[in-house]
Amino acid sequence: xxxxxxxxxxxxxxxxxxxxxxxxxxxxxxxxxxxxxxxxxxxxxxxxxxxxxxxxxxxxxxxxxxxxxxxxxxxxxxxxxxxxxxxxxxxxxxxxxxxxxxxxxxxxxxxxxxxxxxxxxxxxxxxxxxxxxxxxxxxxxxxxxxxxxxxxxxxxxxxxxxxxxxxxxxxxxxxxxxxxxxxxxxxxxxxxxxxxxxxxxxxxxxxxxxxxxxxxxxxxxxxxxxxxxxxxxxxxxxxxxxxxxxxxxxxxxxxxxxxxxxxxxxxxxxxxxxxxxxxxxxxxxxxxxxxxxxxxxxxx
Amino acid sequence: xxxxxxxxxxxxxxxxxxxxxxxxxxxxxxxxxxxxxxxxxxxxxxxxxxxxxxxxxxxxxxxxxxxxxxxxxxxxxxxxxxxxxxxxxxxxxxxxxxxxxxxxxxxxxxxxxxxxxxxxxxxxxxxxxxxxxxxxxxxxxxxxxxxxxxxxxxxxxxxxxxxxxxxxxxxxxxxxxxxxxxxxxxxxxxxxxxxxxxxxxxxxxxxxxxxxxxxxxxxxxxxxxxxxxxxxxxxxxxxxxxxxxxxxxxxxxxxxxxxxxxxxxxxxxxxxxxxxxxxxxxxxxxxxxxxxxxxxxxxxxxxxxxxxxxxxxxxxxxxxxxxxxxxxxxxxxxxxxxxxxxxxxxxxxxxxxxxxxxxxxxxxxxxxxxxxxxxxxxxxxxxxxxxxxxxxxxxxxxxxxxxxxxxxxxxxxxxxxxxxxxxxxxxxxxxxxxxxxxxxxxxxxxxxxxxxxxxxxxxxxxxxxxxxxxxxxxxxxxxxxxxxxxxxxxxxxxxxxxxxxxxxxxxxxxxxxxxxxxxxxxxxxxxxxxxxxxxxxxxxxxxxxxxxxxxxxxxxxxxxxxxxxxxxxxxxxxxxxxxxxxxxxxxxxxxxx
Numbered sequence: 001x002x003x004x005x006x007x008x009x010x011x012x013x014x015x016x017x018x019x020x021x022x023x024x025x026x027x028x029x030x031x032x033x034x035x036x037x038x039x040x041x042x043x044x045x046x047x048x049x050x051x052x053x054x055x056x057x058x059x060x061x062x063x064x065x066x067x068x069x070x071x072x073x074x075x076x077x078x079x080x081x082x083x084x085x086x087x088x089x090x091x092x093x094x095x096x097x098x099x100x101x102x103x104x105x106x107x108x109x110x111x112x113x114x115x116x117x118x119x120x121x122x123x124x125x126x127x128x129x130x131x132x133x134x135x136x137x138x139x140x141x142x143x144x145x146x147x148x149x150x151x152x153x154x155x156x157x158x159x160x161x162x163x164x165x166x167x168x169x170x171x172x173x174x175x176x177x178x179x180x181x182x183x184x185x186x187x188x189x190x191x192x193x194x195x196x197x198x199x200x201x202x203x204x205x206x207x208x209x210x211x212x213x214x215x216x217x218x219x220x221x222x223x224x225x226x227x228x229x230x231x232x233x234x235x236x237x238x239x240x241x242x243x244x245x246x247x248x249x250x251x252x253x254x255x256x257x258x259x260x261x262x263x264x265x266x267x268x269x270x271x272x273x274x275x276x277x278x279x280x281x282x283x284x285x286x287x288x289x290x291x292x293x294x295x296x297x298x299x300x
Numbered sequence: 301x302x303x304x305x306x307x308x309x310x311x312x313x314x315x316x317x318x319x320x321x322x323x324x325x326x327x328x329x330x331x332x333x334x335x336x337x338x339x340x341x342x343x344x345x346x347x348x349x350x351x352x353x354x355x356x357x358x359x360x361x362x363x364x365x366x367x368x369x370x371x372x373x374x375x376x377x378x379x380x381x382x383x384x385x386x387x388x389x390x391x392x393x394x395x396x397x398x399x400x401x402x403x404x405x406x407x408x409x410x411x412x413x414x415x416x417x418x419x420x421x422x423x424x425x426x427x428x429x430x431x432x433x434x435x436x437x438x439x440x441x442x443x444x445x446x447x448x449x450x451x452x453x454x455x456x457x458x459x460x461x462x463x464x465x466x467x468x469x470x471x472x473x474x475x476x477x478x479x480x481x482x483x484x485x486x487x488x489x490x491x492x493x494x495x496x497x498x499x500x501x502x503x504x505x506x507x508x509x510x511x512x513x514x515x516x517x518x519x520x521x522x523x524x525x526x527x528x529x530x531x532x533x534x535x536x537x538x539x540x541x542x543x544x545x546x547x548x549x550x551x552x553x554x555x556x557x558x559x560x561x562x563x564x565x566x567x568x569x570x571x572x573x574x575x576x577x578x579x580x581x582x583x584x585x586x587x588x589x590x591x592x593x594x595x596x597x598x599x600x601x602x603x604x605x606x607x608x609x610x611x612x613x614x615x616x617x618x619x620x621x622x623x624x625x626x627x628x629x630x631x632x633x634x635x636x637x638x639x640x641x642x643x644x645x646x647x648x649x650x651x652x653x654x655x656x657x658x659x660x661x662x663x664x665x666x667x668x669x670x671x672x673x674x675x676x677x678x679x680x681x682x683x684x685x686x687x688x689x690x691x692x693x694x695x696x697x698x699x700x701x702x703x704x705x706x707x708x709x710x711x712x713x714x715x716x717x718x719x720x721x722x723x724x725x726x727x728x729x730x731x732x733x734x735x736x737x738x739x740x741x742x743x744x745x746x747x748x749x750x751x752x753x754x755x756x757x758x759x760x761x762x763x764x765x766x767x768x769x770x771x772x773x774x775x776x777x778x779x780x781x782x783x784x785x786x787x788x789x790x791x792x793x794x795x796x797x798x799x800x801x802x803x804x805x806x807x808x809x810x811x812x813x814x815x816x817x818x819x820x821x822x823x824x825x826x827x828x829x830x831x832x833x834x835x836x837x838x839x840x841x842x843x844x845x846x847x848x849x850x851x852x853x854x855x856x857x858x859x860x861x862x863x864x865x866x867x868x869x870x871x872x873x874x875x876x877x878x879x880x881x882x883x884x885x886x887x888x889x890x891x892x893x
Binding site for chain 2: 052054073077078082085089090091092093101103108110122129169
């Protein structure tokens with residue numbers, strides 16, 4: 001059941017003097033949904049790019065199903081890892097169907113010659129690809145829009161299409177980079193359903209996300225990345241309970257911060273101030289009523 | 301057509317000329333008839349002016365163009381009266397086609413008048429006919445400006461922007477085929493007329509261009525051009541077969557082999573442009589040294605042609621072997637250049653290809669026996685390339701076919717037509733396949749494409765090599781057509797095609813990613829310098845101005861690819877169902893939320 005699909009060992013990524021990712025060990029098991037969270041600039045996307053071969057890690061290895069991945073994006077996809085992008089990167093001027101067909105590139109092999117000669121093999125492969133692509137479009141619910149240009153789709157559907165395009169390469173592991181960014185709550189919930197459905201197909205999923213509710217609802221396991229280092233990893237309860245995670249997001253109390261004594265003092269002072277202001281208010285109230293009555297009396 | 305409502309004149313804004321509506325319509329028609337009549341009068345007293353406009357009752361040169369402009373204006377003028385059998389001409393009931401066709405006749409007549417006065421030295425050279433033409437052609441323009449404004453509140457721009465068009469009515473498949481046939485015949489007619497204009501009669505050619513631009517613009521505003529394009533796309537095989545037939549018919553319409561020569565050169569130029577379209581239009585790689593591949597093919601063919609000036613003068617390959625040699629040489633050259641350069645993106649690639657293009661020309665110039673080994677005979681080139689002999693059919697001799705004598709260039713025109721057909725087939729088939737989709741994906745977003753498992757370098761190299769070998773194929777024919785090859789034409793920019801800048805311009809001007817675009821662009825770019833020889837040194841300047849104007853007003857090229865059109869005109873939702881606008885609104889609100 002828990003065979004590791006993806007294993008990152010000691011991955012370090014340096015850009016010149018800046019270490020964006022520092023010796024991160026990370027595993028995704030088959031049939032698992034794993035979340036990767038962390039404050040902005042924690043190195044999540046850099047780590048993602050190391051996994052998908054867009055960056056070559058300075059140190060460490062990434063292996064997929066026991067085999068070390070070559071550091072080339074197209075070979076990583078060939079091996080069985082597909083991804084989406086944080087800012088949608090669809091082929092804007094291609095139709096919805098064509099976008100998914102491009103995703104099938106690694107699973108077909110018709111070259112230039114078969115395209116020029118158009119033999120029966122070519123037609124069969126094209127038909128099969130189209131059938132598979134339509135199946136995926138039905139799965140995400142965009143079958144009716146197959147001939148629309150990708151650029152004309154509404155935002156949420158573009159996100160979905162990007163997922164369909166990634167699924168077209170028949171991956172064993174799907175990497176989603178902020179799949180709900182910019183979505184409203186309904187769309188986020190729909191995406192949640194979609195990710196569960198993808199998991200049910202037997203595809204492991206790794207999600208980067210800032211939406212904590214989404215992450216904790218969805219993931220079997222969550223890893224927290226802070227300043228390039230993995231801080232905690234565990235179930236949602238473990239991560240949520242961890243003080244260091246809260247500190248990473250909200251900031252830690254600094255040295256010489258107000259202690260309990262000072263806090264109590266402040267509270268007392270506040271209470272006193274409240275009481276005073278309450279007195280003043282009531283005094284003002286009575287004063288004004290008196291004034292009212294006098295003006296009324298004069299008028300009478 | 302049936303559901304269009306006629307514009308009620310009271311409610312809409314009127315044009316800038318204050319005239320009653322009925323009078324405006326009358327002006328258009330009367331002016332059009334006057335223009336037609338004026339074509340039968342004498343416009344000047346001497347035949348010194350090109351085209352001989354002196355004869356009464358017999359229109360010639362620019363008068364024929366004025367006549368055509370007048371007839372078009374009359375037809376569109378009559379649509380204003382709801383003439384039943386003309387409804388299809390102007391289904392939107394728009395003002396702008398009337399205005400634009402009126403402008404075409406006006407432009408031709410006034411250009412002629414001014415040209416006569418300037419050429420012959422004074423207004424005294426104008427005969428009454430010219431005054432009649434100028435006055436009559438001005439009336440429809442004034443009349444059209446008094447008609448209801450096409451887009452109220454937009455001023456003069458409203459006349460130049462395309463009106464909203466009703467959805468076209470369905471017609472039977474047979475009617476569609478008739479429409480295609482008529483369209484292709486008209487195109488052949490227009491092309492034949494243009495190519496037939498005497499090289500010295502630049503005035504006539506300018507008039508021809510004026511008429512063509514305004515008339516095409518007007519037709520575009522009626523939606524007829526769009527309808528023709530969709531109809532032709534519907535019957536793709538029929539339309540392309542018909543276009544091929546039209547091209548085959550062309551030499552039979554010519555008495556002089558010179559025009560066939562022009563035709564061959566246009567076809568060579570167009571074929572190379574189509575090959576470049578794979579690289580630039582589909583894959584999005586800006587190649588500024590593409591003409592070198594044409595040169596490689598031409599030189600390879602020249603070396604194995606059996607010419608006594610060839611380094612291997614004993615070698616005489618049959619045509620099929622020579623064509624394969626040319627293609628293979630270009631392919632190898634393409635891979636050699638592509639392998640190191642295609643790792644670069646964008647501007648860097650453009651600069652490196654520009655450099656390699658120049659390296660080819662300079663190398664060929666220096667392989668003359670003094671600066672280097674003698675292979676190409678340097679600037680002298682390889683001359684006296686013998687004519688091709690295919691299956692015992694010597695392309696150099698004239699042959700009588702169907703009672704019409706076809707000269708040397710007509711023979712080569714037929715050969716080139718077959719080559720062009722092959723290249724068109726390769727282009728369309730490659731574009732619509734797994735490999736073509738990966739090219740377009742690379743053009744759209746290379747990072748995303750590689751993340752989808754496309755080996756960017758490999759796929760780009762295939763595009764580069766395919767484009768190169770198609771250019772090489774055209775080059776083999778070119779070597780034989782021109783009897784000789786020399787390094788001079790294979791430069792980056794020059795006053796006459798083919799050179800890399802003109803090839804690229806043919807693709808961009810015609811429309812990137814389409815088949816008919818580069819063919820049309822190449823024809824325009826070849827014919828215009830050929831016919832307007834008075835421009836001479838200003839040719840490149842005029843070319844630059846024309847390109848700037850095109851990029852301002854029609855950045856997607858003359859023939860727009862569906863994708864490109866949407867890219868450049870965000871609002872033009874041409875190809876999507878009606879529900880699209882709804883979901884677009886939703887996208888805006890969601891993105892904003």
